[in-house]
Amino acid sequence: MASALINVPPKAKRGEIIAIKTLISHQMETGFRHSETGVPIPRDIVTHFVASYNGEEIFSAQLFPAIAANPFITFYTIATVSGTIEFKWTGDNGFVATEQAKIIVE
Amino acid sequence: MHQPQRNSNRLATRRDTLRGALAAGAALPILSLHRATATPADMRAAIANVIGDVKLNVGRVKIEIPPLVENGNTVPCTVSVESPMTTEDYVKAIHVFNEKNPQPNVISARLGPRTGRASIATRIRLTDSQTVVAIGEMADGSFWSDSVSVIITLGACLENLI
Amino acid sequence: MRNGAFNGSHRSPGRVFCLSLTTTTIIAAFLVTTIPVVTRDIPPDKRKSTYEQMSADTRAMQDEDTANPGMLWVLEGHAAWRAKVGTTGRSCADCHGDAPNAMNGVAARYPAFDSKRGAPVDLETRINICRTEHQQAPALAFESKELLALTAYIGRQSRGMAIESADARLEPFITAGRAIFERRQGQLNLACTHCHDDNWGQKLAGIPVPQGHPTGYPLYRLEWQTLGSLQRRLRNCLIGIRAEIYPYGAPEYVALETFLMWRARGMPMETPGVRP
Secondary structure: OOOEEEEOOOEEOOOOEEEEEEEEOOOOEOOOOEEOOOOEOOOEOEEEEEEEEOOEEEEEEEEOOOEOOOOEEEEEEEOOOOEEEEEEEEEHHHEEEEEEEEEEEO | OOOOOOOHHHHHHHHHHHHHHOOOOOOOOEEOOOOOOOOHHHHHHHHHHHHOOOOEEEOOEEEEOOOEEOOOOOEEEEEEEOOOOOOOOOEEEEEEEEOOOOOOEEEEEEOOHHHOOOEEEEEEOOOOOEEEEEEEEEOOOOEEEEEEEEEEOOOOOOOOOO | OOOOOOOOOOOOOOOOOOOOHHHHHHHHHHHHHOOOOOOOOOOHHHOOOHHHHOOHHHHHHHHOOOOOOHHHHHHHHHHHHHOOEOOOOEOHHHHHOOHHHHOOOOHHHOOEEEOOOOEEEOHHHHHHHHHHHHOOOOOOOOOOHHHHHHHHHHHHOOOOOEOOOOOHHHHHHHHHHHHHHHOOEOOOOEOHHHHHOOOOOOEEOOEEOOOOOOOOOOEEEOOOOEEEOHHHHHHHHHHHOOOOOOOOOOHHHHHHHHHHHHHOOOOEOOOOOEEO
């Protein structure tokens, strides 16, 4: 599975707005490039990203070829209760990657 | 500071020339071919596709993007929307568009009352100096926007993919 | 005429594909009027990593581990270090132990002299020597994901540490590397030193010329949108000045790298770096 780097604060206060940073390894081949002999290189990108907090979706995004390789996405959410934040990336050619982080909310 | 504006024609020249000049030399597995780019009309069509036939207000949205970019392959871009982010008044989505890449869409993010702060940051690709537009879709059905001009410079010694 | 700045076919010898005619003329004029070009080493206290010339955004990308794309390879390298490979079924960890201990400071003193070979080897070659001789596993290809992951992981263990170049046995190779650095070559008839010693900090087509210290390798180059080795960057440089590139693994690269590390001695390692 592709490598991913997640930055979720390990602890937060209830109601605190926290920043979550995600970085996934993926070439994001645009589909607009051609080989030297003119053969088009097919698109191969991450198309969707979803983050869930204890099973409930808190953020999602649809990605296009204009997103740079190794997609980096930062978003915010409110720390509600302790639990697990899950991340899932899906894309062309059946690409799937998941990652999770635990958070303690006091 | 000298900020050369590289227009599309010059980019095509360099890359076409590279391809020809190096055909006999090192075999390059992949080479970018400069295709027809999107136009501002394509971007407007893509925006209309997302927001429908609704008024697009200017304001409340702020794009942070370096005005002069070292490399168009990876451009940091942050979009923030002013909003209390309560259950009644929140940003439903943020959409980003560009003017000159082969495709006008960049990212569409779905937010909600749990988001806390309506702000996303990512890294985008920009083929050429152009305008980037960000739209905030509000829970009340209104749309707000910001647009910025970005200058993309290229290094003096154009790299090949080897 | 595709580009108004040029005359003649794109194959003509004088054709510069990476610099406009204006820029070439400016460089040529500069070089002609300052004959002879005396190559001077940059005084040690004036040396700067390219990091200092980057925009704040690019620097931020390097500084934060969870924002640095190079760290994705470090993550893979962390796993590769523990993977059992080859007919021996041994991992790097089986012989060396934990990388943060065993590899601390190692990348900062590579290329290192190999007594058996009587010459320095770079880190990539050292890893392949280990693989083939001690793990009985096939060597990893240059620029392959696996080799980059391992060099990034090992390099990361030297982050912040001063580059070391104190082995007297490296001296003939440093001299050989310096000769390459100072030799005019290619269609532009330029030597590395002309830009990176004599004109660093000045702008070429809007971009500041770096001093060219290898403090961050392997690094994530925005141009490549991937991690790459110093050899890859040197090859790009050679193409940039329209000189012939040596094949991967050529002793010329090792000599150059040995010289560049000596030239950067004392500067802190930044691996994995991020560069435009």
